[in-house]
Amino acid sequence: MTRRLRLSAILLLASFSVVFPQGTPAGWTDVMAVASVWKATVAYDALTGTGHFLRGADLVRFKRDYPVYSVGSGLSLRAPAVRDTGARLEMSSEAVAAITRWFTERDAERASRFSIAAILIDPGHGGKDSGAIGEFGTGKDRLRILEKDVVLAVGADVYARLQARWPDKRILMTRTGDTFPTLDARVDKANEVPLEANEAIIYVSIHANASFNKAASGFEVWYLNPEYRRTVVDSKKAEGVDKNVLPILNAMLEEEYTTESVFLARSILGSMKKNIGAVSIDRGIREEEWFVVRNAKMPSVLVEVGFVTNEAEARLLSDREHLRKLGDGIYNGVVDFVDYFEHRKGPTAP
Numbered sequence: 001m002t003r004r005l006r007l008s009a010i011l012l013l014a015s016f017s018v019v020f021p022q023g024t025p026a027g028w029t030d031v032m033a034v035a036s037v038w039k040a041t042v043a044y045d046a047l048t049g050t051g052h053f054l055r056g057a058d059l060v061r062f063k064r065d066y067p068v069y070s071v072g073s074g075l076s077l078r079a080p081a082v083r084d085t086g087a088r089l090e091m092s093s094e095a096v097a098a099i100t101r102w103f104t105e106r107d108a109e110r111a112s113r114f115s116i117a118a119i120l121i122d123p124g125h126g127g128k129d130s131g132a133i134g135e136f137g138t139g140k141d142r143l144r145i146l147e148k149d150v151v152l153a154v155g156a157d158v159y160a161r162l163q164a165r166w167p168d169k170r171i172l173m174t175r176t177g178d179t180f181p182t183l184d185a186r187v188d189k190a191n192e193v194p195l196e197a198n199e200a201i202i203y204v205s206i207h208a209n210a211s212f213n214k215a216a217s218g219f220e221v222w223y224l225n226p227e228y229r230r231t232v233v234d235s236k237k238a239e240g241v242d243k244n245v246l247p248i249l250n251a252m253l254e255e256e257y258t259t260e261s262v263f264l265a266r267s268i269l270g271s272m273k274k275n276i277g278a279v280s281i282d283r284g285i286r287e288e289e290w291f292v293v294r295n296a297k298m299p300s301v302l303v304e305v306g307f308v309t310n311e312a313e314a315r316l317l318s319d320r321e322h323l324r325k326l327g328d329g330i331y332n333g334v335v336d337f338v339d340y341f342e343h344r345k346g347p348t349a350p
């Protein structure tokens with residue numbers, strides 16, 4: 001912050017015309033001294049008589065000899081005016097107390113507000129682990145598609161867009177190339193992010209589906225039902241579902257559950273439907289008992305972007321434009337969730 005405090009002796013007389021409720025000139029303090037106690041910067045233009053205190057994101061505007069302080073978005077505090085002695089700017093103890101109270105309230109409000117400090121995008125599989133594989137056609141119609149490639153392309157899009165939107169948040173990826181981080185390494189990456197008391201991280205794992213039923217197609221988003229926390233994933237229940245995600249689900253079971261995951265899942269699914277609903281089936285939110293999250297500080301979801309074992313969908317998933325729409329869908333869903341999460345106080349009531 002630049003500091004510009006220009007005092008003018010010409011304006012000395014004007015300050016005595018102000019009427020104070022308490023009337024006593026005792027308890028006047030140098031504005032610079034007060035500002036340093038607040039850890040605020042001061043700007044003052046002696047010509048217009050206007051100035052402000054800036055403390056973090058909180059701005060208090062004042063006008064010399066005018067007993068109202070503007071504190072943003074139409075709000076104001078009524079307190080004795082700042083006066084200009086020519087040698088220095090002064091403020092009454094009453095005004096100091098009013099502004100101190102306002103700064104303190106802003107601090108309390110910020111402390112009570114939840115924020116998403118970090119977002120971890122986890123493209124599944126990678127390296128030696130291809131994930132699901134789809135192979136179709138012959139000759140020039142031949143298509144071989146690997147889950148690890150599809151989810152990396154989608155994940156990289158989501159990552160880039162989130163980073164551009166929120167340079168002040170930590171946007172992370174579990175892998176940025178064709179590598180294979182272990183499940184522990186993926187989960188550790190989320191847990192390593194330092195968080196303040198009211199900060200959260202969200203975890204978005206991206207996968208593509210496979211089924212013996214070649215007709216199966218569509219996208220879905222998973223989260224964990226809280227009733228089943230710490231339940232070991234039941235392979236019977238998991239029948240027909242991407243076997244590769246089972247260990248991840250188990251790992252996620254180690255995390256604290258939160259209803260935030262449900263909101264995040266809905267938000268992402270709705271946004272994906274908007275983007276690709278015309279060409280792919282919405283399989284819905286999968287909240288079967290054995291799924292996802294347990295960390296109140298880490299809403300987590302697992303997105304299945306489509307089936308590589310369905311030829312029509314595999315061809316979609318090998319189309320860059322379709323992948324971009326998928327990425328946009330996930331991105332918009334995350335943004336909606338973050339906006340919702342950050343603009344209310346405290347955890348969501350179930």
Ligand SMILES: [Zn+2]
Nearest residue numbers: 124131207244
């Ligand atoms: Zn997978």
